[in-house]
Each structure stands twice: as C-alpha cells, then as structure tokens.
Amino acid sequence: MNIHAYEKAWLGVSLVLIVLFIATIVYGTVGAGVAMVDDSGDPVNPDNLNEHREFSDPGVEQVGEDEYRVHVIAAAFYFNPGSPQFEPIQVPANSTVTFHVTSRDVIHGFSLPGTNVNTMVIPGEVAEITVEFDEPGEYGLICNEYCGINHHNMEGMIQVVPEDEYQPEGEQ
Numbered sequence: 001m002n003i004h005a006y007e008k009a010w011l012g013v014s015l016v017l018i019v020l021f022i023a024t025i026v027y028g029t030v031g032a033g034v035a036m037v038d039d040s041g042d043p044v045n046p047d048n049l050n051e052h053r054e055f056s057d058p059g060v061e062q063v064g065e066d067e068y069r070v071h072v073i074a075a076a077f078y079f080n081p082g083s084p085q086f087e088p089i090q091v092p093a094n095s096t097v098t099f100h101v102t103s104r105d106v107i108h109g110f111s112l113p114g115t116n117v118n119t120m121v122i123p124g125e126v127a128e129i130t131v132e133f134d135e136p137g138e139y140g141l142i143c144n145e146y147c148g149i150n151h152h153n154m155e156g157m158i159q160v161v162p163e164d165e166y167q168p169e170g171e172q
C-alpha cells in the first residue's frame, strides 16, 4: 500500500494532537486540581445548622501558621459570613485558606472570580475548596447557581489584608 507523503505527515500531526489533547485533560484534572463535587465530606443536617459544631458559629479560624479555615453558610440570599448584613470574611495575605461551605435551603454556588474557587453548594453536603491568597485585595463572592428570585443579589466579599494589619476574629 502506498501512502502519500502529505497524508503521512497529517497522520503524524493528528496523532500528536490527540496526545496533546489527552495531556491537557490530564493536566486539567491532576495538575490544576479540578475536582467534581462529591460526598466525601461529612454530611450535615441543613435544618439543624445551629447545633452543628462548626456551622453554629461560622467564620474564620486559624489552623496553622499560614493556614486558615473558613466555614460559610449559604442561604437564600446571603453568605454568612461574607454578605453585607454579616461580617465580611477577612484573611491575611500569604495564606492558604480552605472554605467549608454548606447550604441551609436550596442549591447555591460559591464562586470567587479571579481565583480557582468555584463550587456548587448542596444542602446536606459540605463543599470544601482551598485557595492561596498571595496579595492583599478584595474578592467579590457570588452565587452562580440559580436559587430564586433574588439570586442576582446573592453576593459577598472576601478581604485579603496585609499580614501586619490582620486581626483575628473576635479581637477587632
């Protein structure tokens, strides 16, 4: 069988493309840390968050030298803390922050544009997502799952403050 030289070249190019596509998918899932929402976290009772060890008093908690844990309750139509009627979420720069988010009512989103934080928040489940904040700045927090009439107003704020200006919660 005689394969034309151009045909051979294109066969080679398409093989390389296939390998590249597979490589980008592998990078996307492993390298960039993209993960699906799963039920690996502890389930919670959405009707009884006031009794929950962590969600009864949601907020920022230091768990290591530069590591913080933030519990957030999403509900129609606010994030507690984070939304204007609650405390803003404040963490220092150069920190690693893990958000634990659950919903009191329906499915919400928890998205911080400009970071890798973008997760679904499901009642009964705890979404867990880690982000590194290197620079001081403000990040808008938005719900990106349609959750009702005021979905478009469901928003909040994360303030990343310079390390020497950071005041742990309760000492402000």
Ligand code: CUA
Residues within 6 Å of the ligand: 075, 076, 077, 107, 108, 109, 143, 144, 145, 146, 147, 148, 150, 151, 152, 154
């Ligand atoms: Cu909550 Cu949309």
